[in-house]
Amino acid sequence: MWYGAVVFVSSAFLLVLEIVAGRLLAPYVGVSLYTWTSIIGVILAGLSLGNWLGGLWADRGGDEQAVGLTLGLAGLFSLAILPLLTLVAPMIETRGLGLLSASFFYVLALFFIPGVLLGVITPLLTTIALRLDARAGHVVGRMHALAALGAILGTFITGFVLIQYVGTRNVIVGTGIGLLVLAAPFLLRARRAVPAALVAGLVLIASVGYARGALIDPCERESSYFCIRVVDEPSAFGPTRALVLDYLKHGANSSQHPALFVAPYVHLMDELVLHHFGRERAGDLNYFFAGGGAYTLPRGIRHLRPQAGITVAEIDPLVTRVAAEKLFVDTADMRILHEDARMALGRNDTRYDVVFGDAFHDISIPYHLVTREYNQLVKSRLTEHGIYILNVLDAFPNAELVKTMVNTLERDFAHVAVWMEFAPSEPTRMTYVISASDAHAPPEFIRPARQGGGQRGWLRVNEPLFQVGLPREQLPVLTDDFVPVERLVSGFFFDTLGN
Template structure:
């Protein structure tokens, strides 16, 4: 019995951490992978564990039977196997509460019962392990030590093996089977019957959990990578790449053009610095930005993308390819800059997790690193998703203030300058060139004799941008998710 008790402590500890990490993956496609998702999951898990420890201790003192532990394991397995069945309606409804409170609501409904059930196991195991009152300290230490070791290994196994190789649904299914098998051991020779019954019931539970596809859509690809949930869908004549719940890019199937057209603003980059020989892109997505620069110039292009699965998707579904002038590095953009001594004529920052850029790519320290890697005439382009004006324009104004702190001139080009209070792509170009504001820039562009460049320049925004009430984003203080709440509520 002692070996079974120790095994159970190890398994239950591992199950808690696997469930916790998988929960963030389940919630991310609907509510994003922001700090609010982690806050929601962690707070609900901790609250549920405390409830489980409390009631588990009460029940263990009242009637500490080994078969009770077996039933708790079986019940935990059923609850975890049921998560995919209920996740879509719960998560879809949780979007009503927004990215701040939605994860808490979703976690309460999806995680509280299995977490409470798993937490009830440890008090039972301590009670069964301690034969005398004088042994309670040692028994508690052994159970918690083994449970913690299980949690450590469960964390490592989930991150390095289960998510990249098996995905969420398969992992939850086999986790539930392991729990049911562990529970069956507490019934001794009679345990085969509960195990078989549990296996049959578990296998009969549907595992939908995918986003539904409408009648005019065709799902081409869906996967949880190491970093995010990716999905490729054809809808009519358009192919979309979604990261989480956000459509990150789209292409027209009957042409090579990007649906949104923001990559065309790189013509202005070529105008500001016509002698671009080396370009760096931080973030790949579908590859529209670097592919456009590759077609329009002879520059040597380096793309830094943290997620290798994004690179595979871009090549397979979005016509992206590497060659002698276009190379992809699998790395974090900021870490790449830290380890590189190269200088670039042009740097494009277009990295997003859902609708929010990673915070460490939006701080003063990051912009300082970018500028150190620019040639004297270098230009930076930042793709921002935000309103330009109004109370929901926090992300844009904070990033404008950030780049204005390091560059003499920051030019702003909204894609839809007729409605500046709507969330849209904003191309922000930072440089130490000075063309004297809107009129100076337009006058200079007229000399280039390129109609498209001249048309793009007319999108220049010269309205007053008051950033006094917005913080200067730093590694120490970067409330980017809070600033994004307004625009994400649209």
């Protein structure tokens, strides 16, 4: 039973590291399908190699001391993840790697060796157990079952509890210490040099980690969804703070000017409403926001139009709390729904004049909020003259995702427009704004309709947008069954990180 318990716990620790890898790397490379593919693939590769090496070692006489040494090394390499990150991150950032390559090398450098070492444990202990019990099928089946159960426990407890209440770095340190404690009983009869070497390694890792500030957490708060920070922004309009989710600045709020929209695309989203309904009609509209984040636009609209109805679906309660505590947001007159935007829209029959889509997080795109089925849900919740407005990050000039989203929206809305403030002089990535309505065609050009709107202006760019890249007839329609957003923005993953 003791061997089975060790297999159970070591497998749990491996999955703890796998789940926590996504959160640890989020401030550096974000969270995407490709990031998780790198994490799962690299750790599985390490586990496979470890299983093979463990079997070889067992056949060559691997005993309890071998188990203790392996667990001890796994503990040390787990503790080394944080100091290594401080060394690896600058190297990767200065190499100009794309997101896909950067994600892979981060995981390879930090988690591959712990995966190998923990992979050694199960075949090694299974072989030792077979020396005590000749029922091969019984022993092997039990060990594999315990390994799977441990992995399940590690997955659930990390995702549902540890990251939220303990924090990523504390979880990694706890995993390393836990593995060292697990190794101790196996090393009671080992030569003194083995535990002495492990202690020396522990001291070295602790010293390097302390010197490098490895325990300094870039997150002020950690939730189930984001690494959350609030930073001060230089501004000529008084104290201004910005919300940073993972590695992306989500929005900036001025303490003295609630209606100051620093980001041009946020300003445009408000101006589209004014031009669609007119300034007089816009005062008492009913708004739905898919995503809250810094609450910049809901806060501004509440200030400009106190009679407006504002409903915000923000999936992360901690984001709302941080916005209220540090970003000058008063949510008292807003209806806040801490649930997925699609679920929030589907649960009630309220009709809205405006639906804003602001749930896209850089390249982390909620697939279910870009499909035709979701668009049809939005349309069913809009009033007769309502408008759907959303922003999305894509490449310029070949914006394949934006073009595909327009192609999908045109299946259900009569008038779909893409907007930008200006055309960049060279290829880059930028935030586009898309509007969709059945009421009337939008103008070709928009200037600020409200006083104090500044000298900004925005162009409708549908025609030039579709002149680049794939023609309209070759673009897919995004559905719940087929939504290849990573492929459509694949250039981001191969392009230079941070561009």
